[in-house]
Amino acid sequence: MDLPKRVITEAPNGSAKPAVLPAWWKEIQDAAWIDYERLPMPSRKDERWRFSDLSKVALNGCTAGVPVAAPALADLQGYFSSGEAPSLLFANDALLFSRGLSPEAREKGVVFAPLLEAATKEADLLQSHLFQERVGLGAEKLESLHRACATAGAALYVPAGVELAEPVDLSFWMTEAHAATFPHILVILQENARARVHLRFSSTNPRGGFACSVQELFVGPGASLDLLTHRNWAEGVCSFDLASIRLSRDASATTFQLNQGGSYTRTESRSRLLGPGARSVMLSATLARGRQEFDQRSFQEHVAPDTKSDLLYKSALYDASRTIFAGMIDVDPAAQRTDAYQSNRNLILSHDAEANSLPGLEILANDVRCTHGSTVGQVDPEELFYCLQRGIPLAAAQRLFVLGFLTDVFARLEDGKIKSALTEELEASLR
Amino acid sequence: MTEQPDAAGTNLLQLDRNLGDFHYDVKYAYDAGTGLSEQTVDYICDAKGDPEWLREFRKRALAIFLREPLPTHWASKQLEEIDFSQIRYYLAHGQRAGRTWEEVPDEVKRTFERLGVPEQERKFLAGVEAQFDSEAAYSNMKDALRDQGVIFVGSTEGLHKHPEIFRKWFGKVIPPGDNKFAALNSAVFSGGSFIYVPPGLKVSHPLQAYFRINAESFGQFERTLIIADEGSEVTYMEGCTAPRFDSATLHSAVVELVALPGAKIQYITVQNWSPNVFNLVTKRGMAMENAEIRWIDCNIGSRLTMKYPAVILRGRKARGEVLSIALANNGQHQDTGAKMIHLADETTSNIVAKSISIGAGRSSYRGQVTIPRHLKGCKNNTECDALLINTTSRTDTYPAITLRGNQSAVQHEASVSKISAEQVFYMQQRGLPESEAMSLSVNGFINDLVREFPMEYSVELKRLIDLEMEGSVG
Numbered sequence: 079m080d081l082p083k084r085v086i087t088e089a090p091n092g093s094a095k096p097a098v099l100p101a102w103w104k105e106i107q108d109a110a111w112i113d114y115e116r117l118p119m120p121s122r123k124d125e126r127w128r129f130s131d132l133s134k135v136a137l138n139g140c141t142a143g144v145p146v147a148a149p150a151l152a153d154l155q156g157y158f159s160s161g162e163a164p165s166l167l168f169a170n171d172a173l174l175f176s177r178g179l180s181p182e183a184r185e186k187g188v189v190f191a192p193l194l195e196a197a198t199k200e201a202d203l204l205q206s207h208l209f210q211e212r213v214g215l216g217a218e219k220l221e222s223l224h225r226a227c228a229t230a231g232a233a234l235y236v237p238a239g240v241e242l243a244e245p246v247d248l249s250f251w252m253t254e255a256h257a258a259t260f261p262h263i264l265v266i267l268q269e270n271a272r273a274r275v276h277l278r279f280s281s282t283n284p285r286g287g288f289a290c291s292v293q294e295l296f297v298g299p300g301a302s303l304d305l306l307t308h309r310n311w312a313e314g315v316c317s318f319d320l321a322s323i324r325l326s327r328d329a330s331a332t333t334f335q336l337n338q339g340g341s342y343t344r345t346e347s348r349s350r351l352l353g354p355g356a357r358s359v360m361l362s363a364t365l366a367r368g369r370q371e372f373d374q375r376s377f378q379e380h381v382a383p384d385t386k387s388d389l390l391y392k393s394a395l396y397d398a399s400r401t402i403f404a405g406m407i408d409v410d411p412a413a414q415r416t417d418a419y420q421s422n423r424n425l426i427l428s429h430d431a432e433a434n435s436l437p438g439l440e441i442l443a444n445d446v447r448c449t450h451g452s453t454v455g456q457v458d459p460e461e462l463f464y465c466l467q468r469g470i471p472l473a474a475a476q477r478l479f480v481l482g483f484l485t486d487v488f489a490r491l492e493d494g495k496i497k498s499a500l501t502e503e504l505e506a507s508l509r
Numbered sequence: 510m511t512e513q514p515d516a517a518g519t520n521l522l523q524l525d526r527n528l529g530d531f532h533y534d535v536k537y538a539y540d541a542g543t544g545l546s547e548q549t550v551d552y553i554c555d556a557k558g559d560p561e562w563l564r565e566f567r568k569r570a571l572a573i574f575l576r577e578p579l580p581t582h583w584a585s586k587q588l589e590e591i592d593f594s595q596i597r598y599y600l601a602h603g604q605r606a607g608r609t610w611e612e613v614p615d616e617v618k619r620t621f622e623r624l625g626v627p628e629q630e631r632k633f634l635a636g637v638e639a640q641f642d643s644e645a646a647y648s649n650m651k652d653a654l655r656d657q658g659v660i661f662v663g664s665t666e667g668l669h670k671h672p673e674i675f676r677k678w679f680g681k682v683i684p685p686g687d688n689k690f691a692a693l694n695s696a697v698f699s700g701g702s703f704i705y706v707p708p709g710l711k712v713s714h715p716l717q718a719y720f721r722i723n724a725e726s727f728g729q730f731e732r733t734l735i736i737a738d739e740g741s742e743v744t745y746m747e748g749c750t751a752p753r754f755d756s757a758t759l760h761s762a763v764v765e766l767v768a769l770p771g772a773k774i775q776y777i778t779v780q781n782w783s784p785n786v787f788n789l790v791t792k793r794g795m796a797m798e799n800a801e802i803r804w805i806d807c808n809i810g811s812r813l814t815m816k817y818p819a820v821i822l823r824g825r826k827a828r829g830e831v832l833s834i835a836l837a838n839n840g841q842h843q844d845t846g847a848k849m850i851h852l853a854d855e856t857t858s859n860i861v862a863k864s865i866s867i868g869a870g871r872s873s874y875r876g877q878v879t880i881p882r883h884l885k886g887c888k889n890n891t892e893c894d895a896l897l898i899n900t901t902s903r904t905d906t907y908p909a910i911t912l913r914g915n916q917s918a919v920q921h922e923a924s925v926s927k928i929s930a931e932q933v934f935y936m937q938q939r940g941l942p943e944s945e946a947m948s949l950s951v952n953g954f955i956n957d958l959v960r961e962f963p964m965e966y967s968v969e970l971k972r973l974i975d976l977e978m979e980g981s982v983g
Contacts, residue, residue, distance in 0.1 A: 125583050411900065429883060432913040439906040441925045444897035448925040452910060455918040
């Protein structure tokens, strides 16, 4: 694997120019680049990369700061969500479109800004939070690369007691096959704050590209965060998305991912339950097709007592696709009365698809309730037969089963509008 | 389910030639010294009168052992504490480090009382006549079965007297290159059993072996090969103990099972090594068409046990099963599990693993289930349950499941819990002391698996668990 060129750019309107970074940020970048060059490439011998097809991990020739061509710009204009929601749209790490917060939210002290802007305007806030978390579930080298290169992305800060009425929209696009993108999402919720974030990763170009995003999510005491990620990279994209959530006392977070597209997609999700009463729900629905590989690693870290985590990852596998789920529930000796659940369900629809499941538990406290389950199976032939008998063609019946299988995860979401939007989208892509 | 031996005398665990079979002739006059080198292997070959092919086999295996790194990238770092240069690899009776029963510490004697081995048996278990009695104990069975063509001998005798069967399968299920410890065993193995059951014969009584380590800083490397010919059935039971020493003792066995079409093999282990033993065992069976292999495994002793009985389901409709109980007390790590490799259509496998962690004990389940492409109608079911007794107890679960294709199904479930306070309260209300209530609750947790053990073993198991539970309450 060639090292990607290190281009740190700021690119309003798609034309790149070197980014101006504060000194502390520059320092982090330089140190990260040294780490990146020093750290070894992932190896098959590493348990955290077990079953991964490392030949698919490729960032050859991809560079950050690729200019956005005019037709793509026009397309993206169309994608930029109409409506009132505060939104930022990036392509190839350049900020193209933005819509700010409502005046009421601004008055209450909410901050929602591109990272580079926040770094100057909210320097103290960013300096104390940006790049403070490590996900560390195997992709340390990639995480360092991200730190060395990331300038695109957004910071959301919600002060104590404020509930953000509207969800915040963030989308990151790639327009060229040789583009690389390093989105960074920083969310800081103060005590009893509440926010919803919608995140979208997608491509306008037909194939290729490299993405390595990091999410740092700080959820303060009693605060609540809903984060929805919709990933739909173009064929041939190799992507990493590394997320860490810190949950303080009585904080709660629900993260949901809908995964489609890409050639190799690795997600690392770490939930750190650091305060008593913290609660984390981790949901994922994956539709794997062609020769796609989805490599999902999760870590439910119970540090404080009386914490609860609940994970449900479901995958439907077509063609010669592969999925890997490696989850770990870790319960510290102090984390008594932990309630942790982890469930991985795989539906295989073809001869050549392959599902790998590594559900894990490491329990060091005794007064706990920890369970995990993992299944790999096919559509029940009798149920299919029932459909066929009633004149439903095989393909349509199978589609129904897949839809039912995956929308089961959507059912866990509270927002009805989101639920139906996701279902519609899934239905469309199954057709 | 195994039938019970009828005569009281055969209930006792048989003694096996754990220190090598040949010393009937040579009066236990062999000691290969400490450390491992080509000379050690040559010494063992000379002592045992190994044929030339075996000498080469052992040396090839030694090279693999020396080359392979310890698997500490996934396994316990405790492995690094084994000093391979301080271990005695071959020690035949007569060289038993000058230990007599008077020298045996009280704790060792207690171990035997706990095992319920009678006074008379204690004499030969630690003494030089141990081999003697075990031979006699199963010579009864031999007499009954020999005419029918059953072979039940030590590995050395097996390879000398029945090379045509032995060589066909020896090292085929577990080649020396399988892992570092299988290579070590292949280089220096001695003792263990060789069993052949002719076609169609159902051996009604279990064949038994009892393994004991007696000398300090010793490494025991028994090698067992069981071949059940078409349509035959056999049950093999092994038990083991070792005295407690300050220095580490190493036990690294290799057990290969071959169940030819329609055959059934049941392999029962009650492992109760003393807490200084590193128990690093490779066990694997190969099941042909319609054959069945069951591993029934109970791990109570040792300091670190790493044992993942495996079944390779090679023939259509083959069945594999692992039932496992692990009990980890202070200072112990029971790293056990199971592997099911499906290689033919309509093969099914079942894994039920239960573990109990007491005090600062740690128990781990590591599993692997693989169903490759284009197989039809394969099924696996895995259940692992862990019970944690004290706040310092620890448990881990690391299963790995790979399934390809859409005509098979796998399900895995695991849970971790503690003893229900309500259950204990209920029993205490009815006048049971807390410790008894806890023991009862623990026994209830594993009861459905204990029932799979032959009667005399399950009674012993319950007693062992009660003993382990002693003082763990509160």
